[in-house]
Amino acid sequence: xxxxxxxxxxxxxxxxxxxxxxxxxxxxxxxxxxxxxxxxxxxxxxxxxxxxxxxxxxxxxxxxxxxxxxxxxxxxxxxxxxxxxxxxxxxxxxxxxxxxxxxxxxxxxxxxxxxxxxxxxxxxxxxxxxxxxxxxxxxxxxxxxxxxxxxxxxxxxxxxxxxxxxxxxxxxxxxxxxxxxxxxxxxxxxxxxxxxxxxxxxxxxxxxxxxxxxxxxxxxxxxxxxx
Amino acid sequence: xxxxxxxxxxxxxxxxxxxxxxxxxxxxxxxxxxxxxxxxxxxxxxxxxxxxxxxxxxxxxxxxxxxxxxxxxxxxxxxxxxxxxxxxxxxxxxxxxxxxxxxxxxxxxxxxxxxxxxxxxxxxxxxxxxxxxxxxxxxxxxxxxxxxxxxxxxxxxxxxxxxxxxxxxxxxxxxxxxxxxxxxxxxxxxxxxxxxxxxxxxxxxxxxxxxxxxxxxxxxxxxxxxx
Numbered sequence: 001x002x003x004x005x006x007x008x009x010x011x012x013x014x015x016x017x018x019x020x021x022x023x024x025x026x027x028x029x030x031x032x033x034x035x036x037x038x039x040x041x042x043x044x045x046x047x048x049x050x051x052x053x054x055x056x057x058x059x060x061x062x063x064x065x066x067x068x069x070x071x072x073x074x075x076x077x078x079x080x081x082x083x084x085x086x087x088x089x090x091x092x093x094x095x096x097x098x099x100x101x102x103x104x105x106x107x108x109x110x111x112x113x114x115x116x117x118x119x120x121x122x123x124x125x126x127x128x129x130x131x132x133x134x135x136x137x138x139x140x141x142x143x144x145x146x147x148x149x150x151x152x153x154x155x156x157x158x159x160x161x162x163x164x165x166x167x168x169x170x171x172x173x174x175x176x177x178x179x180x181x182x183x184x185x186x187x188x189x190x191x192x193x194x195x196x197x198x199x200x201x202x203x204x205x206x207x208x209x210x211x212x213x214x215x216x217x218x219x220x221x222x223x224x225x226x227x
Numbered sequence: 228x229x230x231x232x233x234x235x236x237x238x239x240x241x242x243x244x245x246x247x248x249x250x251x252x253x254x255x256x257x258x259x260x261x262x263x264x265x266x267x268x269x270x271x272x273x274x275x276x277x278x279x280x281x282x283x284x285x286x287x288x289x290x291x292x293x294x295x296x297x298x299x300x301x302x303x304x305x306x307x308x309x310x311x312x313x314x315x316x317x318x319x320x321x322x323x324x325x326x327x328x329x330x331x332x333x334x335x336x337x338x339x340x341x342x343x344x345x346x347x348x349x350x351x352x353x354x355x356x357x358x359x360x361x362x363x364x365x366x367x368x369x370x371x372x373x374x375x376x377x378x379x380x381x382x383x384x385x386x387x388x389x390x391x392x393x394x395x396x397x398x399x400x401x402x403x404x405x406x407x408x409x410x411x412x413x414x415x416x417x418x419x420x421x422x423x424x425x426x427x428x429x430x431x432x433x434x435x436x437x438x439x440x441x442x443x444x445x446x447x448x449x450x451x452x453x454x
Contacts, residue, residue, distance in 0.1 A: 096307075
């Protein structure tokens with residue numbers, strides 16, 4: 001039951017957002033929602049660390065079952081509530097393969113974004129170079145070209161893996177939304193932009209839109225503007 | 228049917244190896260096995276690129292269904308052949324959660340190893356520093372401490388996620404084996420070493436042991452000896 005569930009999450013984090021989308025799609029509203037502040041370091045609080053030794057969000061509990069990897073939570077919910085709400089993993093083996101292929105392949109985008117975010121955090125300033133950062137931006141750009149092609153190939157009216165909205169969209173849409181929020185140009189990736197603008201009105205997406213983005217809807221960060 | 232399947236793989240690649248283990252566990256011997264050479268660049272051949280635009284291994288085809296993400300292939304096989312051979316994903320939701328948690332969390336190890344491998348490939352020599360490499364080695368070491376703790380907590384006779392051998396072992400054992408092959412000290416990670424030495428005799432693991440490791444069984448590379 002949804003009331004046995006607790007989700008610890010941070011606003012604007014794609015891994016947290018995907019879990020929220022799945023909870024909406026599976027009609028599991030009524031779960032305990034704990035919004036924590038990354039800025040205040042609340043993801044490293046004793047309450048979170050007791051459930052998740054990495055001190056990361058999302059952290060999730062269903063009764064006495066703890067699972068913290070975002071994709072793991074999504075699959076756990078789909079498996080436990082297969083017949084409730086939207087079916088997010090297709091039965092047909094070929095469609096099943098298409099959904100998993102896209103879900104897992106999207107780790108490449110997350111990794112490229114992570115490389116950029118971590119460059120300024122992990123590499124001391126004395127070792128950082130403009131060329132080094134530029135290389136990471138180009139790697140993300142190369143990655144996004146794959147996805148621009150995939151969306152184009154799927155064609156208008158389709159979703160990211162198959163015709164219908166599936167787990168692949170719940171997992172990948174928040175990443176695409178974050179890319180555009182952080183300055184990636186919609187003009188440079190017109191097919192991804194079309195996908196973004198078509199899926200963003202879906203009720204499960206609207207219901208879970210990052211609250212601090214809503215406060216400042218037109219803000220576009222420029223961190224990724226050269227990607 | 229196994230005879231409709233083609234696996235393109237490279238010797239010693241943990242993502243390829245996990246797929247081979249699953250094919251063994253699911254009793255799908257008889258698939259077409261295409262061993263390619265990374266050194267000769269065969270993973271970038273036209274035959275592979277036609278199925279996998281990234282030119283990576285594993286690349287997998289089952290009839291007309293193509294799926295190339297290693298974990299995706301493993302889950303596809305388990306889903307399609309749930310009642311054949313070993314059941315690799317548990318039915319019980321708590322065990323299901325434990326298996327997926329470990330599978331997905333193990334991406335952290337792969338990423339840390341990848342960071343080290345890529346440092347010398349992606350970063351030009353003029354920008355590389357001893358300290359930079361050391362930082363990446365320490366990050367892998369920090370990551371392995373989590374796993375050393377997990378294995379210790381599971382206790383003797385258990386596997387990596389639950390008591391039985393599951394998909395988590397098929398996915399993670401090849402990573403652990405590669406770590407020790409590349410010089411990580413078994414003395415420094417005694418619980419991981421115990422896990423490694425207990426699981427390595429499993430028939431599905433033995434049947435798929437990387438052929439070029441067999442040719443030179445005692446070779447231990449020293450790339451990761453300081454991790």
